[in-house]
Amino acid sequence: MTLIRECTQYIDGRMSNDGVGEWIDVINPATGKVVARTPEAGTAVVERAVEAARRAWPGWRRTNPFERARFLHGIAAEIEKDERTIAAAITEEMGKPLAEALGEVRKLAKAFHYYAEEAVRVFGTTIPNEEDGFTSIIEREPVGVVAAIAPWNYPVELIGWKLAAALGAGCTIVVKPSEYTPSSAVALFRCLHAAGVPAGVANLVTGSRETGRLLVGHPDVDKVAFTGSQAAGEDIYRTVSGITSFSLELGGTCPIIVTKHANLERAVAGTLRRGFRNAGQICIAINRVYVHESVYASFVDALGSRAASLVVADGLLNERADVGPMATRAGVGKVERHVADARERGARVLSGGGRTGEAEGLFYSPTVLADCTPEMLVMHEETFGPVVGIAPFATLDEAIALANGTPSGLAAYAYTEDLRETFELGRALEFGSVAINNVDAGIMNAPYGGRKQSGIGYEHGHEGLEGYLHLKHLRVHHGA
Structure with missing residues (x-):
């Protein structure tokens, strides 16, 4: 019998x-079984967490930045020591193959080293x-x-981008992690504790979207950092209290x-890689493919054949799996x-086109759809699954217009x-990031953020740190 974590x-x-009355079951999507229980943090718990952060802020903001850097390097070292435990929790709760989960944890450690x-x-x-x-001095x-809200698809890496930059900046x-993937977030915070981060500087509350609303709506929150769906981002806009700074990746x-x-x-x-990695559950997954008519037949045949050969399996039982459950x-x-x-x-x-594997598992075959048209949902809505339309x-000019023709960016x-095509595409595509001949x-160390309905603000790079800082003009009359 599987031990259910608390x-x-x-x-x-x-x-x-303390103070938790309700619990949420966490399901392994490969088996349909409950693997953990996580608290539903209510008003009192959220209040306690925000109060702790507010009390800790004066001391942390005045902590020498070289000292803050030592803490961040220390967190990274603890993550590196515990990488397999964190990765196994990711795979068990959201399904990505263990090799991908290990890659995520290693990138998490790099984020802390970088922002240190x-x-x-x-x-x-x-x-x-x-x-x-x-x-005049600008400081x-x-x-x-x-208040940081993270999704389930990269349950520790997307926390880490916010957490490392915020702590490095002196915030x-x-x-609040996703209720679908709390265990890996708890394991990450155990690393913070082991690294000796002062009490109140970083706090974790778990729960559903209602917990998130309580957190972002708290009047003592100065900035909200969120990664998730456009609908949830719009909900946060309506929920915040007063004038609050935002970074949103939607x-x-x-x-x-x-x-x-x-x-x-x-x-x-x-x-193949960017369309089906993490079962297509990536904000930057390839959703729609536009191929020149002269090479179209060759491309679709090759992609369909390659997609059909991908191994779909439980990433804990088969470490060679290419695609796990949704x-x-x-x-x-x-x-x-x-x-x-x-x-x-x-x-x-x-290829694909339907469910696969055991009935209780949320497996879906990698699917390639050819001869798609703009009105098809797959060509203008985010599918967020193992499906690409071609x-x-x-x-x-036609390809660029089609690529730019949705509200996302x-x-x-x-x-x-x-x-010539490289530079024409690079300049004409209306997106925050454009990758040519790579995915x-x-x-x-480069800024990452969206345009149009894909969000505001940046993560990664020095710009990611700047998002947790504001400017002060100090004008001194010294008389010299």
Whole structure:
């Protein structure tokens, strides 16, 4: 019989479930079995966490940045020691293969190392005055108490981007992970505790969307950092109290353009990786593919064949799995609607197209849909599952218009060996990140964020740290 874990809140330097009355079952999507229980934090618990962060802020903001950097390096070291435990919790609760989960935990540790270094590079400026005897100094100061809401698809990495940057900047924070994936977040906070982070600087509350509303609506929260759906982001906008700073990453229907000058083998491999990694449950997953008509038939045949050969399995039982189960029943339902809509409108199913594996598991076969048209849901809504739709194009202008033709603007991809096309695509695509001849749109030391309905603000890079700082103009009359 599987042992059911009991998750705990982390408030004011202590693991505790004081004041919790309700619990949420956490389900392994590969088996349908309950693997953990997590508290539903109510008003009193959220209040306690925000109060702890507020009390800790004056001391933490004045902590020497080199000292804050030592704490962040220490957290990274603890994560590295416990990487397999954290990764196993990720796989068990949301389904991604263990190798992918280990990769996520390693990138989490790198985020803490990175922002440890950025913490000591928060520079100010001096501004000339038109009057002698004055000096103007522009200083950057931490914004205060941060409320961070993270989704289930990258349950520790997306916490880490917010947590590492906020702590490096001198903010204190309260984090709420997804109710689908609390155990890996608890394991991360055990690493913070082991690294000796002062009480109240970083706090964890668990629960449903209602817990998140209580947190972001708290009047003592100075900034909200959120990754999730557009609908949830709009809900947060309506929930916050007073004037609050935001960074929101809301996903998107990411396109890829394959021109007649592309290396087709690399384009197919890139589409396969970014379309089906994490079962397509990635904000920057390739959702829709536009291929030049001269190479269209070759591309769709190759992608369909490669997708059909991917291994779909429980990532804990088979570490060689390429694709695990989807994380939620609602997600499977959306995939089924998108595929059914495409079939009805005339798309050809080249691979997949339905559920696979044991009935109790949320497995869906990697699906390639050819001959898609703009009105199909898969070509203008974020599917967030292992499905890609493909359509031909005749001219580059047509492809660019199709790619730009949705309200989202997070990431776009293109494959071409033509230098002119490279720069034309790079400049014309209206997305926060554009990757040419690769499908890694985000790297830790470059800003990552969306345009249009895909969000506001940035994570990654020094810009990610800047999001937790605000400016002060200090004008001094010294008389010299």
